[in-house]
Amino acid sequence: MSALDEMGTRASSQLESVVYNSKKLEDDIHSLGLKIKQHEENINFLKRQKHLVDDKIVDMQVALGKYHSADAHTSDNGDPFNKHGEEETVEQILKTENTAAALLCQLKIQHASQDSQFSWMKDVIGVVATIGRVEDENLSWILSEYLGTETMQAVVCRTHTCVKSLEMYDKDGRVNETSGLYGFGASIGKTLEGRFLAICLENMRPYVGDFVADDPQRRLDLLKPKLPTGETPSGFLGFAVNMINIDHSNLYFVTTNGLGLRETLFFNLFSYLQVYKTREDMLQALPLIVDGAVSLDGGIITSKGMFYLGKRTDVGLKFPKCSRSVVPDTYFVDETAMKEEKWKRERLQDDIRREQIVLDQTKFNYEIKKQEFLKMLAQCSTYATNQQLHQPARVR
Numbered sequence: 001m002s003a004l005d006e007m008g009t010r011a012s013s014q015l016e017s018v019v020y021n022s023k024k025l026e027d028d029i030h031s032l033g034l035k036i037k038q039h040e041e042n043i044n045f046l047k048r049q050k051h052l053v054d055d056k057i058v059d060m061q062v063a064l065g066k067y068h069s070a071d072a073h074t075s076d077n078g079d080p081f082n083k084h085g086e087e088e089t090v091e092q093i094l095k096t097e098n099t100a101a102a103l104l105c106q107l108k109i110q111h112a113s114q115d116s117q118f119s120w121m122k123d124v125i126g127v128v129a130t131i132g133r134v135e136d137e138n139l140s141w142i143l144s145e146y147l148g149t150e151t152m153q154a155v156v157c158r159t160h161t162c163v164k165s166l167e168m169y170d171k172d173g174r175v176n177e178t179s180g181l182y183g184f185g186a187s188i189g190k191t192l193e194g195r196f197l198a199i200c201l202e203n204m205r206p207y208v209g210d211f212v213a214d215d216p217q218r219r220l221d222l223l224k225p226k227l228p229t230g231e232t233p234s235g236f237l238g239f240a241v242n243m244i245n246i247d248h249s250n251l252y253f254v255t256t257n258g259l260g261l262r263e264t265l266f267f268n269l270f271s272y273l274q275v276y277k278t279r280e281d282m283l284q285a286l287p288l289i290v291d292g293a294v295s296l297d298g299g300i301i302t303s304k305g306m307f308y309l310g311k312r313t314d315v316g317l318k319f320p321k322c323s324r325s326v327v328p329d330t331y332f333v334d335e336t337a338m339k340e341e342k343w344k345r346e347r348l349q350d351d352i353r354r355e356q357i358v359l360d361q362t363k364f365n366y367e368i369k370k371q372e373f374l375k376m377l378a379q380c381s382t383y384a385t386n387q388q389l390h391q392p393a394r395v396r
Helices: 003-064 086-094 100-109 112-117 119-123 137-147 160-166 180-187 262-270 279-284 331-390
Strands: 124-127 155-157 198-200 236-239 274-276 293-295 300-303 306-308
Touching: 003 236, 003 331, 086 100, 100 124, 100 155, 100 180, 119 124, 119 160, 137 293, 137 300, 155 160, 160 180, 160 198, 274 279, 279 293
Parallel strands: 155 198, 274 293
Antiparallel strands: 124 155, 236 274, 293 300, 300 306
């Protein structure tokens, strides 16, 4: 074999080796690319599952009243349901002797037999403060302060006719103090003083949307605030409108249009007011707050750019706290279910972390193979150039 033939054979062998190694590297890179795509898809799927679980936990916390604030919301005997009930709220109202709310409570409690004399009473639902209950003492304080005393003492009426019956006027436009609530007050030696707020459910613009499925409290299915990552902001507990518990006597109340108290009264009072654990959580979520927010430690944002500063005001009148009698029989079953959801969330977080570790390692290997492939391409290019330079000149 001539030297030229031997050189050609060696070159051919080297070329085959280069082609083989190049093809193997290309296959490895393709395989690693597919693995990267698979791991990324797995992580995205797990994150979507975690977001669903996060939303479910928030809903369950609202339904159960498990707010888990910084301090333990229990009474001295360890009972998680404090005995601050409607009786205490009514007592607070009665202390404001010459108000419409106090007169209405007296009419309902002390003079129930006189209801027939005041036909409009059949369409009076009650005073705002007595219609809803909450599971948490701090939530009771902050929502009451957010609404203010005037609104908490507002008289809630089913119809506009009822509102007109509360206060009538003579031909000169002066209040007729012998009719409506004024007439009742006069009959028991009380004078209704100052203005008072009356709420007409019939005239309210109601919530239009879906309700949380299979929820006996018929909570509104509101879209939760989301960070760009798709996660719920830290410390977000829910929407105030859904954190009010309506007792059984009012839960199935409907207006003449077939609407309940949550989608009329409480939606108009709170709209999309968000509730957070702390001021810090609330301020961190500021870009996501549209219709205001409150925090269990006393923070209040009424709307974008409007903050209530200073110490908490003792409004005196609060929403009653739920007692054991109004807690559903399935409470502890549901609480166990919520713990299982939290455990599921932890497992998903672990799965995401593991997938991320594998993804990072796969990307690292991909980059190494990619650099090897580029290096080999460069060598092939150099080899081809050298072969052309050393190729014998063709004899013409």
